Structure formats: structure tokens, C-alpha cells
Amino acid sequence: MLLKSALEALGPLLVQISNITGTPGISLGVLHHGEILHTASYGLQDVENRVAPNADTSFLLCSITKAITASMIGMMVDEGKLDFTTQLRQIFPEYQRDDAQANITIEDLLSHRTGLAPYDSLWLGSDNRIFLNRSDAIPTLSYVPSASPLRTRFVYDNIGYEVLGQVLEKLTGLSYLELLHERIIEPLHLNRTFFAQEPFDNNTAKSYAALGDGSFFGIPPWGHGKDLLIGAAGAIRSSVSDLLVLYKALIEAANSQVTQTSAPGSENPFKQMPMLLQGKIGVPNQSLREYSYASGWIRAELPAILDLFADYEPPVLNNGSESRLMIYHQGYIPGNAGFVALFPETTSAVVLLGNSAGLTDAMKLLGQIIVETVLGNEVDAPTYIEAAKTASTNNVMLPNYVYQDLLDGKMRDPPKRSTSAYTGRYYNAIENFFIDINEVDGKIQVAYMGSDRDTFDLEPYQTDSFFWWIDYDETVKRARLSGFPKEYFILSFGCSSKPTRWSFGANVKMGCLTWKHEFQLSGDGEVFHRKGSKVSSDMQRVLKTLMELK
Known part of the structure; x- marks a missing residue:
């Protein structure tokens, strides 16, 4: 009860930081010791009509989708249809290169260690439109330059996860949408989880940009449409209520597979979780502790600075407290953002979803505040508020500095x-x-x-x-x-x-x-x-x- 009260008391601080960073609406949930301890929603999912979000409001998950795609790869491996060491060209012979990257494996794609340049600017256009077709994925992966030798450096690659989605489709004969329903949505009885071409309803959060003055501007949604490129990398929509169910099952499967005991519930769909959650490639970080990428997840041994993908240096998480393993990921694309953190040892999860990328990475700041509270730490509110203000101001001003540099040259x-x-x-x-x-x-x-x-x-x-x-x-x-x-x-x-x-x-x-x-x-x-x-x-x-x- 003390933890629940502490989480409820965070409301004013979460709202304050949301306002500073230009985030119209957020929904959050906390799973602890396998039980849903707390859910809350703040702000507006629909600014124009003044509609508030709730635990069932569906938000775009962005890159949080990747872990779900990885989990379905794990199911294929468990059924003998695939191996983590299977080379991509064994599945798609049209994938052809004349360098070491010709030998990339499923595990390389899962862990972003192919070394291939991401080339995101070739597919992501204005108004959240996608320039390329799904049929362009393999040819693009075949021609992009290598940014580093194979398996030597973490290079985040959305097209790689699109290709993993196409691997799933080729192995099963089902579309990604059909596979998602058959393997995850239906077994877990999820009611608010959707993909790409499925229609929006009146409890779907709208997408917004945050202008420099903190006001909101409605923008088209990303990740919606038939035969969507990058769908397997970021186009699942879901709610806090569904995700808490999903992550409980995932953690229970991981724990039972480590101890080789039966997972609670006969319908648990998650397989090969110890392999999927195992760190595969190091990620640059200021800490001597583990900071690595697994398969759709980041492993961080706390205390740590979660600076991957950050446009600022966030406060140290769990500073001065005993070491804890956190498995997390975040999602970010114009109009949407999210943060998920798992603690397998206590079957705990923190889920946070928002309907704007904001003036800065607000979801990470808000997520850290909730994690600190779950871990029993005191939240240094002034530090988080100052980080939100400084990062927001710097990001708004950066284009002006770039323009001045252009004029000077x-x-x-x-x-x-x-x-x-x-x-x-x-x-x-x-x-x-x-x-x-x-x-x-x-x-x-x-x-x-x-x-x-x-x-x-x-x-x-x-x-x-x-x-x-x-x-x-x-x-x-x-x-x-x-x-x-x-x-x-x-x-x-x-x-x-x-x-x-x-x-x-x-x-x-x-x-x-x-x-x-x-x-x-x-x-x-x-x-x-x-x-x-x-x-x-x-x-x-x-x-x-x-x-x-x-």
C-alpha cells in the first residue's frame, strides 16, 4: 500500500514535466510481484475534443514493437522452423552482398549488430509518410554500406526488423497481422492491441507535435496502412491494460524457462526467452556495469545513465542503491513515444505511453521517475524538472544554431x-x-x-x-x-x-x-x-x- 500511495503521489510531478516537454497525454501502469499495482492517465488523448486517456486507450508503441516481433521469432525457433544462427540469405536468396555482411544471421538482425548503415532518411518522409515499399526492404539491406564490421558495433537498424517481419511471414504463410493475432493477441486475450491496417476507434490517441511555445499541433498518425514498410519495427498499437498482461506473461515465461519449471498458465505463448533477453552486443555507456542490446530489449545494470537514444544526459537511475538488472526499451517517432522497463526478479514492469514525441524525450524522464519510485528510491524532483527544461529549450534552439552555421559557411x-x-x-x-x-x-x-x-x-x-x-x-x-x-x-x-x-x-x-x-x-x-x-x-x-x- 505504501508503494501504491507513492505512485499515486507522483501525479503532479508527471503532469508538470509533461507540460514542460510538450506531451498532451500519457497513460501509465505498474506491475509488481505479478499484480497490477497502479494505473493512471493524465492530460488529453484528443486535444481538440478535450478527451482524456485511460488505461484502455491505444497508443502507437513505436520501437517497443520490436520486442514483440522478437518474441514471435522465438516461437519459430522453438518450433524448429528457424534457428538464431540461420543466415538471412538462406531464407531470402535475393539478399546478396559481396562483403562479410552477406553472412548476417537472424540473431544479428535481432540485436542490431549487422554493422549495416540504417538509412532511415530514405524511408521516413514528412507527415509520417513512408517513401519506400515493403518490397524495397531486402534490396535496400543488400545495397546499404557497412558502418562497421559485422558483430563489432551496435548500429540500430529499423529496416532489419522489417526484414524479420518478412521472415515470419515467409515461414508461416501468414501476414504479420494474422500472426500477431494468432500467437499473442488471442492467447493472452488482449482487447486493445492492434497492428497497422486495423482501424482506429474512439479510444485511440491522436498524434501531436509540440511547437516551440509548448502548444500542440495535430499531425497524421505514423504506422498505419496495408503492406506497411517498417511495420514489424514499430507499428503495433496497444494500451497500458493490455501491455501489463503481456509483460506479466513474458516475465513469467522467462523466469520459468531459466529454472526449467512450468510457466503459470497453459496458454503462455512466449518461448526462448532466456536467449531473447540475453545481451548480444555492447552499447556505449559511461558505466562499467552491463549496458547491452539483447533482442528487441536493452539490458542495463543499475545504477546507470540511460543515454542510449537520448538527446540529453538523463539523471543517474537508482543512484547510490544496490545493483539491479533492468530490461527496457523505448519508442519514439513524431507524434508518439513510450517507455517500458522490466524487472524479472520481482515480476515487475513499468509501462508509459504518450501521444507526442514532445520537445525532448519526456517518456524516458517520466519512466525513470516511476522506476525510482518502484525501487523504493526518493525522486529528486528538481533535477528532473531542470533536465526537462534544459533539454526542451536546447532542442528548440538547435535548428537556429544549425542555420547560423550554414550562413557562416x-x-x-x-x-x-x-x-x-x-x-x-x-x-x-x-x-x-x-x-x-x-x-x-x-x-x-x-x-x-x-x-x-x-x-x-x-x-x-x-x-x-x-x-x-x-x-x-x-x-x-x-x-x-x-x-x-x-x-x-x-x-x-x-x-x-x-x-x-x-x-x-x-x-x-x-x-x-x-x-x-x-x-x-x-x-x-x-x-x-x-x-x-x-x-x-x-x-x-x-x-x-x-x-x-x-
């Missing part, structure tokens, strides 16, 4: 080439992503994948390079991720063709552009070739020959 002389020299459609190597450069009223614009909402005016930067920029409010109104450094906004042109008798130096068409959209990789960025240029044609012939040789 901008050349003063006008470009020597005519604007028409840069226009055209530029493709990546496998031609599933393109960048349009258009001339409008004597100026040029960039349009990623030809989208109006991903179209931006270009300003001259240096010789044959241009930049675009939008401020913080416009960024979040378009449901775009913020926080990129200046290099992300610069497009550099090159590969100019040789002048002909009909052309002059200023009008020679540029054959390629370079865009640094992936910061796991060193160098200037990915090269995109203009359609119809000799360079582009030669590149396509080379790629075709390589594929035929394989």
Missing part, C-alpha cells in the same frame, strides 16, 4: 553556373529513392521523392553546393525529425559532363549530387546520379553486370 559570390545545370532527377544506386531538383521562378528547389511536403528552397552554399533549412516549428508541423547537423541540409553537385559544341561551361549538366543523410557513416554522403546522365547509365550497366555474375 555560405559563399558571398553568386553561383557561376546557371540554375538549369543542376536540375533533374537523381537516383540512388538501386533506383528506389530519387531526389528532384527543379527550377521555379529562377531559383532551384529540392523535392525528395517528388513530394510537395518534402520540397524546400535551395540557397547557394559553396561552389556547386546548396542548402535548405526550415525552423523548428515548421519541422515538427511536417512531422519531420529535428536535431540534424548542418551537413544534412547541404546538397553538393558534381560529375559534370564534358562540354559539347552546343553547350558552355555554365550550362553543362551536373551528373550527380551527394547528400549526407546517414551519420553512422564517415565521408561526404551518398551519391545520387541524375537519370539519363552518362555517369548514371554507366553505373547501371556495372550494377547489372555484377548482379548477373552473382
